[in-house]
Amino acid sequence: MIRKLYNIFLREAVPLAFMLAIAWPAAAHAEVIKxxxxxxxxxxxxxxxxxxxxxxxxxxxxxxxxxxxSPRPSDLFKIHRARLFxxxxxxxxxxxxxxxxEANNSNxxxxxxxxxxxxMDIPTGHVDYSFGDIHPFGNPxxxxxxxxxRVMARNIFNALAYVDPADKAYFGANLATFEAQLxxxxxxxxxxxxxxxxxxxxPYHESWDYFARFFKLKIPETIExxxxxxxSPARVEQVIETCKTDGVRLIVTEPYYDVSIAQxxxxxxxxxxxxxxxxxxxxxxxxxxxxxxxxxxxxxxxALASHGK
Numbered sequence: 001m002i003r004k005l006y007n008i009f010l011r012e013a014v015p016l017a018f019m020l021a022i023a024w025p026a027a028a029h030a031e032v033i034k035x036x037x038x039x040x041x042x043x044x045x046x047x048x049x050x051x052x053x054x055x056x057x058x059x060x061x062x063x064x065x066x067x068x069x070s071p072r073p074s075d076l077f078k079i080h081r082a083r084l085f086x087x088x089x090x091x092x093x094x095x096x097x098x099x100x101x102e103a104n105n106s107n108x109x110x111x112x113x114x115x116x117x118x119x120m121d122i123p124t125g126h127v128d129y130s131f132g133d134i135h136p137f138g139n140p141x142x143x144x145x146x147x148x149x150r151v152m153a154r155n156i157f158n159a160l161a162y163v164d165p166a167d168k169a170y171f172g173a174n175l176a177t178f179e180a181q182l183x184x185x186x187x188x189x190x191x192x193x194x195x196x197x198x199x200x201x202x203p204y205h206e207s208w209d210y211f212a213r214f215f216k217l218k219i220p221e222t223i224e225x226x227x228x229x230x231x232s233p234a235r236v237e238q239v240i241e242t243c244k245t246d247g248v249r250l251i252v253t254e255p256y257y258d259v260s261i262a263q264x265x266x267x268x269x270x271x272x273x274x275x276x277x278x279x280x281x282x283x284x285x286x287x288x289x290x291x292x293x294x295x296x297x298x299x300x301x302x303a304l305a306s307h308g309k
Contacts, residue, residue, distance in 0.1 A: 062281035079103035091236035145210035243269035
């Protein structure tokens with residue numbers, strides 16, 4: 001597939017590059033760092049830290065599962081022109097490895113933002129495909145933990161400062177502003193979620209483990225029996241029984257999973273469910289990283305409040 005994309009890229013790159021050169025002279029971009037990220041969260045953080053010194057865009061559109069994304073021919077051209085490529089890492093974007101290699105950009109700096117995050121769900125012992133879509137280096141869905149967001153921002157700062165050391169102070173000032181805003185938001189979110197500490201939720205996928213850790217929620221199990229496996233009717237019945245006997249108070253899922261399964265469990269167990277985008281630009285309210293998390297916290301807190309204690 002990547003080779004096919006590359007052949008398309010070769011046919012289209014020269015005339016497209018010529019048109020771009022006419023529309024935007026090279027000098028106009030001399031001071032702007034072209035950043036390509038895998039997800040919208042990383043693009044948003046790159047803009048927050050990079051300010052007007054960067055032009056950042058993501059490959060994976062909002063509302064798409066980054067784990068299962070299929071690269072497009074235009075993605076090759078984006079990476080070919082980029083100075084910095086940023087990804088979540090931990091095997092979430094395995095598709096990016098060949099894509100970056102085929103883009104043929106010797107000037108590209110590659111960065112992963114998972115460094116320094118206290119990772120969860122690191123498998124031990126033998127691991128193979130019978131375990132499902134498992135990530136051998138740890139759970140890569142850490143973006144819903146605000147402290148992970150802080151680490152992500154610092155790693156992006158380091159990457160930008162490496163690429164453009166002359167503007168390190170500028171990036172540092174933007175990082176300080178972002179961290180101050182995040183600290184204030186964390187106080188608000190912690191107050192909103194404090195009444196529900198210890199409550200149990202069941203997500204469809206293991207996307208909520210870091211969120212639960214930060215806000216002191218408990219996850220007895222996921223709807224999936226194994227990551228990436230569509231739950232069988234027997235599995236759905238098992239989850240319904242867990243909800244009833246274990247005091248589960250909320251089902252959470254994302255739009256790219258089968259919402260009808262969450263709805264069925266919700267009805268049968270008599271508890272609410274929420275179906276939430278967990279990425280920037282998933283909804284109009286989620287315009288950047290902080291408002292993305294704020295959207296999620298608000299809806300989870302409202303759903304837990306609606307069920308009573």
